[in-house]
Amino acid sequence: MADARFIIIGGGLAAARACEGIREVDPEGNILILTQEDHLPYQRPPLSKGYLAGRQNLDRVIVHDDAYYGERNIRVRTGVTAERISRRGRKVALNTGETFEYEELLLATGGRAWRLPLSGADLAGVFTLRTIEDADAIRAAARSGARAVVIGGSFIGCEVAATLAQRGVQVTMCFLEEYPLQAVAPPELGAHIARLFDAHGARLVAATRPERIEGEGHVRAVRLENGESVPCDLAVMGVGIRLNTQLARDADLDLTDFSAIVVDETLRTSDPHIWAAGDIAAWPDPHYGRRLRVEHWDVAYSQGRQAGRNMAGAGEAYTRIPYFFSDIFDLSFEVWGNLDDWDRTVARGSLEANSVSYWYFGGDVLVGVLALGRPDDERGAMEQLVGRGLTYDNAAEALADESTPLNDLL
Numbered sequence: 001m002a003d004a005r006f007i008i009i010g011g012g013l014a015a016a017r018a019c020e021g022i023r024e025v026d027p028e029g030n031i032l033i034l035t036q037e038d039h040l041p042y043q044r045p046p047l048s049k050g051y052l053a054g055r056q057n058l059d060r061v062i063v064h065d066d067a068y069y070g071e072r073n074i075r076v077r078t079g080v081t082a083e084r085i086s087r088r089g090r091k092v093a094l095n096t097g098e099t100f101e102y103e104e105l106l107l108a109t110g111g112r113a114w115r116l117p118l119s120g121a122d123l124a125g126v127f128t129l130r131t132i133e134d135a136d137a138i139r140a141a142a143r144s145g146a147r148a149v150v151i152g153g154s155f156i157g158c159e160v161a162a163t164l165a166q167r168g169v170q171v172t173m174c175f176l177e178e179y180p181l182q183a184v185a186p187p188e189l190g191a192h193i194a195r196l197f198d199a200h201g202a203r204l205v206a207a208t209r210p211e212r213i214e215g216e217g218h219v220r221a222v223r224l225e226n227g228e229s230v231p232c233d234l235a236v237m238g239v240g241i242r243l244n245t246q247l248a249r250d251a252d253l254d255l256t257d258f259s260a261i262v263v264d265e266t267l268r269t270s271d272p273h274i275w276a277a278g279d280i281a282a283w284p285d286p287h288y289g290r291r292l293r294v295e296h297w298d299v300a301y302s303q304g305r306q307a308g309r310n311m312a313g314a315g316e317a318y319t320r321i322p323y324f325f326s327d328i329f330d331l332s333f334e335v336w337g338n339l340d341d342w343d344r345t346v347a348r349g350s351l352e353a354n355s356v357s358y359w360y361f362g363g364d365v366l367v368g369v370l371a372l373g374r375p376d377d378e379r380g381a382m383e384q385l386v387g388r389g390l391t392y393d394n395a396a397e398a399l400a401d402e403s404t405p406l407n408d409l410l
């Protein structure tokens, strides 16, 4: 008999949610979670927001407490690394020398923060942000009055810069793009976000890249490619992640050319007893008609549960439209759809009135919507409208006209 009917490798949201999914279908089969972190599985969004700000504590970060796992016949091994999967024997070998046999295995190994390979990148005071320990270290360094350089103007960069500025840190954020969040925000929204930073005393340096980090032992300044040297007491890189998929590669599972794990519509990998969910999984999306891979909370949340259900035999397809949220200062927005590829937007409502949605078109087809302060009754329609193949010609006018209910377009 296997050591565990279900083994889950990972200590993030997808791992925690997989337990919920398994238990919805199989109340009995024993579950073993293997995580290399020293915490129960946790979610990361608070690490750049409430937890970093010191407003939330660990119980808002950890998904389930000890009692949850104990009451459900789920064992969590923290601080252990899964080093090898032997598919033929259905075994996982750990760095401790132990080996565990599984019947069904979930890979929910997520990503690790990328550190730009710059001279000085390993100086003390230069941080990345992925784990609770990273957030603790940044928080300790970010005393009021300290000077911080945040490198990167996408989500992590913007959120960290906003949180630090609100803690009284003097922030400079530098990034490659013309404006913050350029990959997902239309210029009007980008300009609005830039004004918010300005109003909070944070300085933005757009369209530049860091050349090197200066200091002896400890960071003293970040030298930018435009020749400027920005003095600082700490620097935070928010420049993306690398996927933890070496285990899958070594086990000869099918990967995409960007090292994500190929899964079918039920989140099963190329091995019938191995599943994958969250940041690492590239699934065939029925709405966009191609494989997607998304590094957002909701995908880990929804796929984790779905993979768990399917490991226990549910056999259901994953069909959810991608969704995410972000908070920057008082600005909270939500996005439905996939904004990898868009070239124009249509606005509904007004940004000045803090009530606007932007509808994104890639070529002629609606690919996503970003909503900020819109009425609740529009949210359901937003999710449903994305992925329906609406075109600019047939929908743009009605979307821009607030007197046309969104439900009329369904």
Ligand SMILES: Cc1cc2nc3c(=O)[nH]c(=O)nc-3n(C[C@H](O)[C@H](O)[C@H](O)COP(=O)(O)OP(=O)(O)OC[C@H]3O[C@@H](n4cnc5c(N)ncnc54)[C@H](O)[C@@H]3O)c2cc1C
Pocket (backbone or CB within 6 Å): 009, 010, 011, 012, 013, 014, 015, 034, 035, 036, 037, 043, 044, 045, 046, 047, 048, 080, 081, 082, 083, 108, 109, 110, 111, 112, 129, 130, 131, 156, 244, 247, 277, 278, 279, 280, 294, 295, 296, 297, 298, 300, 323, 324, 325, 326, 327
């Ligand atoms: C600071 C921060 C803020 C974010 N904010 C938002 C937000 O506002 N909105 C949003 O939509 N998304 C946000 N995200 C993204 C979101 O948190 C991720 O998409 C999500 O964490 C992915 O979950 P996951 O379970 O797939 O992987 P992860 O959370 O990366 O978890 C993977 C786990 O697997 C463990 N692991 C890896 N390899 C092994 C191994 N060999 N053996 C044992 N354990 C292993 C890792 O240590 C880790 O614990 C944020 C991310 C960060 C870092």
